[in-house]
Structures are given as C-alpha cells and as structure tokens.
Amino acid sequence: MKKQVFDLSPGSRITGKWNGRTYTTIKKLGAGACGTVFLCRSEQGDTYALKVGEDSSRMMLEVNMLKKFSKVQGVKLGPSFVDVDDWINPSGRSFPFYVMEYVDGTPLPEFLKGKTKDWVGIFAIQLLTDLENLHHAGYVFGDLKTENLLISSSRVRWIDVGGVTAIGRAIKEYTEFYDRGYWNLGSRKAEATYDLFAVTMIMMEMGYPKRFDKGSHPYKTLESKLASSSVLKPYRRIIQQCWKGKIQNAADMKRALSDILMKRSGTNSSRVQKRRSAKESENRELATLTLTAGVVFGVSVLSFFL
Amino acid sequence: MKPGRIKQILLLTDGCSNHGEDPVVVAALARNQGITVNVIGVLDDRQNGKPQGLEEVESIAEAGGGVSQIVYQKSLSQTVQMVTRQAMTQTIQGVVNKELQEILGKNQTIEELPPEQRGEVVEVVDELGESSDLEVLVLVDTSASMHHKLPTVKEALFDLSLSLNARSGSNQFSVYAFPDPKKTITKMVDWTPELGEIHGIFSKLNSGGYTPTGPALKEAVYAFAGKPLMERMRNEEDPYEETGF
Numbered sequence: 001m002k003k004q005v006f007d008l009s010p011g012s013r014i015t016g017k018w019n020g021r022t023y024t025t026i027k028k029l030g031a032g033a034c035g036t037v038f039l040c041r042s043e044q045g046d047t048y049a050l051k052v053g054e055d056s057s058r059m060m061l062e063v064n065m066l067k068k069f070s071k072v073q074g075v076k077l078g079p080s081f082v083d084v085d086d087w088i089n090p091s092g093r094s095f096p097f098y099v100m101e102y103v104d105g106t107p108l109p110e111f112l113k114g115k116t117k118d119w120v121g122i123f124a125i126q127l128l129t130d131l132e133n134l135h136h137a138g139y140v141f142g143d144l145k146t147e148n149l150l151i152s153s154s155r156v157r158w159i160d161v162g163g164v165t166a167i168g169r170a171i172k173e174y175t176e177f178y179d180r181g182y183w184n185l186g187s188r189k190a191e192a193t194y195d196l197f198a199v200t201m202i203m204m205e206m207g208y209p210k211r212f213d214k215g216s217h218p219y220k221t222l223e224s225k226l227a228s229s230s231v232l233k234p235y236r237r238i239i240q241q242c243w244k245g246k247i248q249n250a251a252d253m254k255r256a257l258s259d260i261l262m263k264r265s266g267t268n269s270s271r272v273q274k275r276r277s278a279k280e281s282e283n284r285e286l287a288t289l290t291l292t293a294g295v296v297f298g299v300s301v302l303s304f305f306l
Numbered sequence: 307m308k309p310g311r312i313k314q315i316l317l318l319t320d321g322c323s324n325h326g327e328d329p330v331v332v333a334a335l336a337r338n339q340g341i342t343v344n345v346i347g348v349l350d351d352r353q354n355g356k357p358q359g360l361e362e363v364e365s366i367a368e369a370g371g372g373v374s375q376i377v378y379q380k381s382l383s384q385t386v387q388m389v390t391r392q393a394m395t396q397t398i399q400g401v402v403n404k405e406l407q408e409i410l411g412k413n414q415t416i417e418e419l420p421p422e423q424r425g426e427v428v429e430v431v432d433e434l435g436e437s438s439d440l441e442v443l444v445l446v447d448t449s450a451s452m453h454h455k456l457p458t459v460k461e462a463l464f465d466l467s468l469s470l471n472a473r474s475g476s477n478q479f480s481v482y483a484f485p486d487p488k489k490t491i492t493k494m495v496d497w498t499p500e501l502g503e504i505h506g507i508f509s510k511l512n513s514g515g516y517t518p519t520g521p522a523l524k525e526a527v528y529a530f531a532g533k534p535l536m537e538r539m540r541n542e543e544d545p546y547e548e549t550g551f
C-alpha cells in the first residue's frame with residue numbers, strides 16, 4: 001500500500017505503450033488514494049483529464065465503469081471515457097493510465113460559500129436526479145462525498161467512479177463520514193438507501209463544513225448536530241426519515257425535498273420580496289440550476305425565485 | 307473458475323517481538339500452508355514519529371504473502387477492512403495469474419495483458435472477491451502497551467465483519483489473544499460468521515512483559531489447521547484436499 005507520488009512537471013509527455021497516443025501534461029488536478037490526475041492535451045489539441053497510478057487492476061475496474069457509463073444513453077453519469085494504456089516512465093517502469101473527459105468545475109464547498117439555505121435542497125435534488133438514473137441502471141455510487149463532486153456550468157457533476165458498485169454487492173470504497181455502516185445505521189451492501197444516507201451526510205456537511213466524529217453514541221451525535229444547525233432546519237424531518245430507513249428510493253427523497261422547497265416559497269415570499277434585489281443574481285443562478293436539474297417541480301420553484 | 311476458500315491470519319500488534327522464534331519465519335511457514343498473514347501496526351493517537359521495532363510489521367506480512375500497514379488508532383477500522391480486502395484480491399490475482407500462465411505460457415500476468423483483455427480479467431477477479439468464502443483468524447497482541455487500544459480493536463473487528471458480510475461469499479472469523487502464560491495464545495472468540503456480539507472480549511487478560519509474536523503466530527497456524535479439518539469431517543469431505551481454488 002505504498003503510495004507513489006507522480007510529480008510530472010507541466011509539459012511532460014505520456015505515451016501509451018499499446019495505442020501509441022501521446023498526452024502532454026498541463027497541470028496537476030489532484031491526487032487520491034490510487035493515483036494522480038493531470039490536466040493534459042492530446043495530439044489533436046483537446047484537453048482531457050489523465051489519471052496515472054500503480055494498481056493496474058483497480059484502475060482497470062474504474063475504466064470499465066467509465067466505459068459502462070459512457071454508454072448509458074441520454075444521461076451523463078460520470079466523465080466520459082477516452083483512452084486507456086500503459087506508460088513506460090524514463091526509468092523503464094510501467095504505469096497504467098487512463099484518459100477521460102475533463103470536468104471543469106468548482107469544488108462543492110467552495111461554490112457554496114455564502115449561499116443561502118435553499119441551495120442545500122437544490123443540490124440534494126440534483127444529486128438525487130442523477131442517483132435515480134444510476135440506481136435504475138443497477139448501480140450505486142458508493143463513495144459519495146463532496147470531494148467527488150464538482151459544480152460545472154451550474155450542474156453538479158461527479159468525478160471518480162471508483163466506488164460505483166453493482167446493486168447487491170458489497171461496497172468496497174467508502175469514506176467513514178458518509179458511510180451508514182460507520183454510523184451504525186445499516187449494512188455495507190450496495191442498495192439505493194446506501195447512497196441516500198450519503199446524501200443526507202453531504203447535507204449535514206453544508207451545516208458542518210469541518211465534519212465531525214461519531215463519538216460514543218453515533219445516533220445521538222447525528223441527532224444533536226442536526227438539531228443545532230440552522231442551515232439544516234428546513235430539512236430536519238426528511239433527513240431523520242432517511243436515517244430511520246423510511247425513505248427507500250431517490251425519487252421519494254427528491255419529491256419530499258421539492259415539497260419542502262415549495263412550502264418555503266409559500267411562507268417566505270414576503271421576506272424574499274424584500275431581499276429580492278440583493279439576491280437577484282444568485283436566484284437567477286439557482287433557477288438555472290433548478291432548470292438543468294430537470295426537477296419536475298421546477299416550475300413552481302422557479303416562479304418563487306423570479 | 308469456482309470461488310474457493312481464502313484463509314488469512316490478521317495480526318494486530320504495536321511493538322516488536324522479543325521472545326521465541328522469528329515471526330518472519332513462521333509467517334513464511336503459514337504461507338506454505340496456504341494461509342496469508344496480514345499485519346497491522348497500531349500506533350497511539352498521541353504518538354508522534356515512527357516508533358522502533360515496527361519494521362517487523364512489514365517483513366512478517368511480506369513473508370506471509372500478505373499486506374501490512376501501520377496506522378493510528380483512529381483509522382484502524384478502515385485499515386483493517388482495507389488490508390483484508392487487499393490481501394484477498396492479491397490471493398485471487400495470484401491464482402488467476404497462475405491460470406493465465408498455464409493458458410498463455412511465459413510469464414504472463416494480469417498487468418501485462420493488453421488493456422482489452424485486462425479489463426475482462428479484472429472483472430473476474432472482482433467477482434471472485436465478492437463470492438469467495440473467507441476465513442480470518444484475528445490474532446491480537448494484548449501486551450500491556452496495547453491495553454488502552456483494545457476498545458478500538460474491538461470496534462475495528464465489528465466493522466470488519468460488517469464490511470465482509472456485505473459480500474455474497476461466506477465468512478468465518480475467530481479471535482485469539484497473546485501472550486498467554488500457558489498456551490501462548492488464548493481463544494477469545496471461536497469460529498463465527500459474525501463478529502457482532504463480542505462484548506466482554508479482552509476483559510480478563512494476563513500479560514507479562516514479553517511479546518512472543520513468533521510462537522503466537524505458530525499457534526495460530528495450528529488453530530487454523532485444526533478448524534477446517536473438523537469442519538470437513540462434518541461435511542464428509544476429504545480432509546487432505548488441497549486448499550485454495
């Protein structure tokens with residue numbers, strides 16, 4: 001489990017041993033448990049994200065997932081797949097790499113800075129829309145966390161499909177804070193509800209950007225954190241229902257969240273009127289987001305914001 | 307290929323052995339018996355810098371064909387399941403590589419296949435990781451310096467059971483502690499499919515000032531050998547059948 005750090009300076013050329021294509025690195029995008037991701041340019045001049053690592057099996061499983069989801073028609077689940085190959089480094093060692101669509105976006109926490117409560121719900125709804133598709137295709141996302149989410153053209157996009165697992169199998173990759181097993185709230189079997197729990201924790205994180213540990217009474221910890229966050233107040237009930245296993249699929253959770261947003265629009269309209277000019281630009285952004293999310297209830301939410 | 311039975315010893319310790327035979331030698335012996343040895347070195351959360359003696363952790367796992375990791379208490383749960391998983395994959399890959407060599411000759415391994423075929427083979431490996439039967443004997447160092455870490459160890463074992471039981475393959479766990487003045491190791495939990503209810507475990511411990519990792523490991527190998535024999539007799543299988551796939 002020794003981690004290799006790939007410090008390729010900008011302008012490094014990576015040529016595949018099998019397909020012979022060359023990619024030139026532009027900059028490092030990030031590093032994770034199983035590899036380093038670079039922004040790169042192909043010979044044709046297109047920009048992509050290139051991931052190079054050591055564990056060729058694990059990398060290949062990721063490639064298989066990317067390929068699968070490039071095929072799911074209509075909806076985009078994860079970055080699209082471009083190329084897979086091995087790179088022989090200057091000292092003669094072979095490293096697996098793959099190339100995918102570059103998702104040019106802002107990390108979720110950064111994007112959310114200074115935004116209103118409604119965003120929490122809107123994001124959850126967007127995420128749930130994608131999850132619904134993924135679940136229908138027979139998979140769960142597994143390692144759902146804010147690091148694996150980017151906001152790109154007002155749309156939440158997930159990167160890193162390393163944790164995607166066929167429904168019914170065991171979850172292999174997870175991050176404790178988002179894992180219902182860690183909180184004693186269920187198994188690590190790949191079920192739709194596994195992802196729904198992670199969505200509630202992403203919501204919790206919006207109230208507690210630094211996250212928190214489970215302590216000696218995990219459920220009590222969750223409850224008290226939920227109760228003392230004003231950002232999460234509108235969503236308290238639905239989050240609790242999810243923890244208690246009362247919400248079974250993404251569609252139901254999405255519907256419940258939409259109801260909350262609509263109710264808020266009814267009771268808060270006068271307040272919103274007053275803040276209107278100040279918040280106008282943000283609301284427009286929010287509206288675009290809602291539209292692109294394809295929320296069924298989008299129209300009513302829209303009418304509230306405009 | 308039908309899923310087989312994978313056998314592992316998981317050693318949790320925080321220091322170097324100082325008594326009896328060399329654990330590295332015993333680990334190699336275990337490996338010969340078809341048992342993989344994984345080792346996790348558990349650091350104190352307050353400890354900073356690498357303490358002495360933990361180099362052994364890596365050598366034991368290497369000789370035992372397994373995986374090693376040195377971690378702080380707070381990441382013990384996640385590490386225990388990751389190490390176990392990784393070692394499983396490693397074992398399966400070893401078997402698959404052997405088959406590849408039989409079919410393709412040369413020194414063909416998964417890594418050297420062209421991407422297309424590699425993509426297919428890793429799916430097979432993944433599927434076997436999901437469906438293989440697994441036996442894990444957990445061997446816990448309960449010497450004095452480990453005492454305050456035992457609650458964390460207990461939690462990590464519960465978590466391990468949670469992770470592995472999400473698979474479709476069956477699991478068997480047992481837990482042993484060492485040192486024990488009379489028998490070198492003490493059985494804490496007999497073979498069980500779940501490590502859910504292990505209250506009271508590690509409650510009555512007697513530890514001297516020595517850490518006989520080698521002898522303990524050897525006893526663990528014996529304890530392992532005894533188990534499938536009995537189980538197979540019950541199942542009326544040939545007790546001398548080769549283990550593995």
Ligand SMILES: Nc1ncnc2c1ncn2[C@@H]1O[C@H](COP(=O)(O)OP(=O)(O)OP(=O)(O)O)[C@@H](O)[C@H]1O
Pocket residue numbers: 029030031032033034035036037049051079100101102103104147148159160161162
């Ligand atoms: N397609 C992409 N477009 C843009 N950025 C990306 C893309 N893929 C990865 N990144 C960036 O690289 C980082 C690491 O990638 P990734 O999460 O795939 O690595 P990893 O080794 O699987 O990490 P971990 O498993 O620890 O999450 C990401 O957090 C992200 O910032």
Ligand SMILES: [Mg+2]
Pocket residue numbers: 032033160162163
């Ligand atoms: Mg990842």
